[in-house]
Amino acid sequence: MSVTYTLRESFSGFRRAKLSSILSVLTVCVSLLLLGMFMAVTINAGRLIDALRARLEMEAFLQEPLTGDEITSLIATVSAVDGVEKVTFISKEDAALIFKQEFGEDINRVLEFNPLPPSLKITLKEPYRNSVSAQNIAGRLSATQGIESVVYRKTLLELIDQRAAGVNRAMLALGLLISLSAIFLVSNTIRLAINAKRKLIKTMELVGATRGFIRRPFLLEGLLQGLFGGLLAAGMLAGLFEYASRLVSPEFAPYLRMPGPFYLALIGAGSLLGFAGSLISVVRFVRPAAAI
Numbered sequence: 001m002s003v004t005y006t007l008r009e010s011f012s013g014f015r016r017a018k019l020s021s022i023l024s025v026l027t028v029c030v031s032l033l034l035l036g037m038f039m040a041v042t043i044n045a046g047r048l049i050d051a052l053r054a055r056l057e058m059e060a061f062l063q064e065p066l067t068g069d070e071i072t073s074l075i076a077t078v079s080a081v082d083g084v085e086k087v088t089f090i091s092k093e094d095a096a097l098i099f100k101q102e103f104g105e106d107i108n109r110v111l112e113f114n115p116l117p118p119s120l121k122i123t124l125k126e127p128y129r130n131s132v133s134a135q136n137i138a139g140r141l142s143a144t145q146g147i148e149s150v151v152y153r154k155t156l157l158e159l160i161d162q163r164a165a166g167v168n169r170a171m172l173a174l175g176l177l178i179s180l181s182a183i184f185l186v187s188n189t190i191r192l193a194i195n196a197k198r199k200l201i202k203t204m205e206l207v208g209a210t211r212g213f214i215r216r217p218f219l220l221e222g223l224l225q226g227l228f229g230g231l232l233a234a235g236m237l238a239g240l241f242e243y244a245s246r247l248v249s250p251e252f253a254p255y256l257r258m259p260g261p262f263y264l265a266l267i268g269a270g271s272l273l274g275f276a277g278s279l280i281s282v283v284r285f286v287r288p289a290a291a292i
Contacts, residue, residue: 024222024229025225027181028233028274029229032233032234034174035269039171042168049160050129054129056157058141059122059151060141062118062119062147062148063146064117066146071118075087081137081141083127083136083137087120089121095118096116122141130161131161188281215282219282222276222279222281224274226270226271226275227270230271231270233270234267241257242257
C-alpha cells in the first residue's frame with residue numbers, strides 16, 4: 001500500500017505541475033550538459049597530459065671507463081629503484097648513431113673522436129611521472145656509483161603538474177556551481193508541489209501519517225526529475241560526441257568517444273541532484289502538524 005501510494009503520488013506531481021516539472025528536468029539536463037562537456041574536456045586533457053608524461057624520460061650519463069659486468073650491475077641497481085619502469089643501455093656507438101639521425105652529422109668525422117658518454121634511458125612508472133617523484137628519483141640515481149649525472153625535462157614536468165592542478169581546481173569549482181544551481185531549482189519545484197498539497201498534508205498528519213510516509217512521494221518525484229534530466233543529457237551528449245567524432249581526423253576521434261561509465265555517471269549525478277533538491281524542500285516544508 002505504502003509503495004503504491006508513493007509511486008502514484010510521485011507521478012501525480014508531474015501531472016499537476018507539468019510546467020515546473022519540465023523546467024526542473026530541463027534544468028538538470030542543461031546543467032549536466034555543461035558539466036558533461038566540461039568533464040569530457042577535463043578527461044581528454046588528462047589523457048593528453050598522461051601521454052606527455054609517458055614520453056618524458058630520464059637519462060643517466062655513466063662514468064668512464066666501465067666494464068661490461070659493471071654496466072650490467074648498474075642496470076640492475078637502477079632497475080631496482082622504486083618508480084623505475086624500464087632501463088635501456090645506450091652505448092657510445094648508439095649515442096653517435098642517435099646524434100647522426102637527429103643532426104645529420106657523423107660526430108666521429110666532425111671531432112675525429114666520439115665524446116658522447118654511454119648512458120641509461122630510464123622510463124618511470126605511471127604514479128611517479130610527476131615533478132616531485134622525478135626529482136627524488138634523479139637524486140637517488142645521481143648518488144649511485146658509476147653515474148656521472150642525471151638529466152630530464154624538469155621545467156616541462158613542473159609546468160605539466162601546474163596545468164593539471166589548475167584544470168582539476170576549475171573542474172571542481174564549475175561542478176559545484178552547476179550542481180548547486182540544479183539543486184536549487186529542483187528544490188523550488190518540489191516546494192511548489194508541497195504548497196499545492198498543503199491542506200492534504202495537514203490532514204494526513206492529523207490522522208497520524210508519519211513524516212516519512214508524507215515525504216517519500218516528494219523525494220521520489222525529485223529523484224525522477226533528476227533521473228529524466230540525466231538520461232536526456234546523456235543521450236544528447238552521446239549523439240553530439242558521435243557526430244563530432246565523424247568530423248575530425250581518425251587520430252583525434254578517440255578523444256571524442258567517451259566510455260560507458262561516463263554516461264552512467266551523468267545519469268547517476270542527475271538522480272542525485274534531483275534527490276538532494278527534493279530532500280532540502282521536504283525537510284524545510286514538511287514538518288509536524290504543530291510546527292505548520
